[in-house]
Amino acid sequence: MTMPDPSRRAILAGGAGALALTGAARAAPSPFGPSGAPSWGPDGLQAAASAKGLAYGTAVPITRFRSDPRWRAVAARECGILVCDNVMKFDVAAPHPGVLDFSGADETVRFARGNGQRLRGHCLVWHEALPAWAQAALAAKSPAGAELLLRQWIGAMARRYAGTIEAWDVVNEILSPADGRPDGLRATPWLAALGPGYVDLAFRMMKEADPAAAGTWNENDCEQQADWIDERRVAILKTLEGLLRRGVPIDRFGIQAHLLSTLPLDQTRLRRFLREIAGMGLAIEITELDVDDRAFPADIAARDRGVADLARRFLDTVLDEAAVLNVLSWDVYDPDTWLNASPARRRPDGMPQRALPFDVEYRRKPLWRAMHRAFRDAPDHRAARARLRAKV
Structure with a gap:
C-alpha cells in the first residue's frame, strides 16, 4: 500500500483511544519558505490600507486558488493578509480519526509567505465544521475525553503554523441569546461536553501552542440595527468583560461583517459598540466582509451602488476606530460568494449576488472603489495600531 506523502498528511502518534486523537500530534516538518517581498501593487486595496496602519485581505477558497491563476494574481496584487476559508477547519483537516490533512493550509501559507503577506487562522472551535467522529466523541459525555480532544486538535493545528499566524479565530460564533441561557452562549456540542469553560480552555490552549499569535x-x-442585534451586542460586551476578568488570554474581537441589505446601519450605535470593545484594551478585526444584496434592485448599476454605499458607510465607521487592525472580505470574486449557495441568502429573482470587490471578469467594481476610498480617507492611526499589534 502506498503511504501518503508526509508533507501532505501528518500522522498522529499514540494508540487509538476513545477519541482517536490520543497521544501528541507530531506534524512532519513542512517548511513554508522565507517571507518574500510584499507583492501588492501601489494602486490596490492593501496599498491604500497600509498607509493607515491597516491590512486588507481575503479568504482563500482552495479550489479556486489551485485552479485559477487570475485569482492568485488578484490576491497577490490587492491583499496584505490572507485567511483560509475552510482548509484549517476541523472537518477538512481531520475528516477521519487519527490523521490530519494540512495540504490546503500548507499551500496557502507558502503562497502568503512568498508574497510577504500576513496570515490569519480560521477557526479552531466552532459548532459547525465538526467531523462526524468528533461529534460522536463529544456526545460520549466524558468531560476529560472532550478536553483531551480539544487540546490535541488545537495543539496539532496551532503548533504546526506557530510563528506564521498573526491571529487565530480561537472560537467562532459562540453566542446565541435566543438559545435561552443566562450567559448567552450558543448551545453547541462543545458546550454540552465541557460546559461554558470550554471558551476559556480554548484560548489558553491556543496560547500554549503558539504564544506569539493573537487570540x-x-x-x-453584531454590525447593523435590529432589536435582536442590540441584545447580541449587550451579551458580547458582558462576555468579553467576563473573559478579561478571569484572565483569559484574548487579544482581539472579530466582527464578521456579513452586511445585510435588509437591515439598516446605525453608525452611531456601531461606533459606540466598537469604542466599548477598544476601551477594554482589545484590538478589533473585520474578518469576513461581504454584502448580501437581496433587497437591492435587479439592475446591475443600481445594485452595485447599493452594495458600495452600505460597505462605505460601514467602513467609514469602523475605520474611525484606532483599535481596528485588519479588514478581510470573504473572498474577492463574485462567483465564489457563499451567499449564492445559502437558501436563506439567495435573491428572490434568482440572480447571483454581487457581494464582493471583483466581478466575474475580475474587474474592479463600485464596491472595490468604495473600499479603496474608505481606506484612503480613513484617519491615520498607524501609531496606535502598531502598539496594538506589538501587544501580543
Whole structure:
C-alpha cells in the first residue's frame, strides 16, 4: 500500500483511544519558505490600507486558488493578509480519526509567505465544521475525553503554523441569546461536553501552542440595527468583560461583517459598540466582509451602488476606530460568494449576488472603489495600531 506523502498528511502518534486523537500530534516538518517581498501593487486595496496602519485581505477558497491563476494574481496584487476559508477547519483537516490533512493550509501559507503577506487562522472551535467522529466523541459525555480532544486538535493545528499566524479565530460564533441561557452562549456540542469553560480552555490552549499569535473571538450579527442585534451586542460586551476578568488570554474581537441589505446601519450605535470593545484594551478585526444584496434592485448599476454605499458607510465607521487592525472580505470574486449557495441568502429573482470587490471578469467594481476610498480617507492611526499589534 502506498503511504501518503508526509508533507501532505501528518500522522498522529499514540494508540487509538476513545477519541482517536490520543497521544501528541507530531506534524512532519513542512517548511513554508522565507517571507518574500510584499507583492501588492501601489494602486490596490492593501496599498491604500497600509498607509493607515491597516491590512486588507481575503479568504482563500482552495479550489479556486489551485485552479485559477487570475485569482492568485488578484490576491497577490490587492491583499496584505490572507485567511483560509475552510482548509484549517476541523472537518477538512481531520475528516477521519487519527490523521490530519494540512495540504490546503500548507499551500496557502507558502503562497502568503512568498508574497510577504500576513496570515490569519480560521477557526479552531466552532459548532459547525465538526467531523462526524468528533461529534460522536463529544456526545460520549466524558468531560476529560472532550478536553483531551480539544487540546490535541488545537495543539496539532496551532503548533504546526506557530510563528506564521498573526491571529487565530480561537472560537467562532459562540453566542446565541435566543438559545435561552443566562450567559448567552450558543448551545453547541462543545458546550454540552465541557460546559461554558470550554471558551476559556480554548484560548489558553491556543496560547500554549503558539504564544506569539493573537487570540480572537470571531462573531456574527453584531454590525447593523435590529432589536435582536442590540441584545447580541449587550451579551458580547458582558462576555468579553467576563473573559478579561478571569484572565483569559484574548487579544482581539472579530466582527464578521456579513452586511445585510435588509437591515439598516446605525453608525452611531456601531461606533459606540466598537469604542466599548477598544476601551477594554482589545484590538478589533473585520474578518469576513461581504454584502448580501437581496433587497437591492435587479439592475446591475443600481445594485452595485447599493452594495458600495452600505460597505462605505460601514467602513467609514469602523475605520474611525484606532483599535481596528485588519479588514478581510470573504473572498474577492463574485462567483465564489457563499451567499449564492445559502437558501436563506439567495435573491428572490434568482440572480447571483454581487457581494464582493471583483466581478466575474475580475474587474474592479463600485464596491472595490468604495473600499479603496474608505481606506484612503480613513484617519491615520498607524501609531496606535502598531502598539496594538506589538501587544501580543
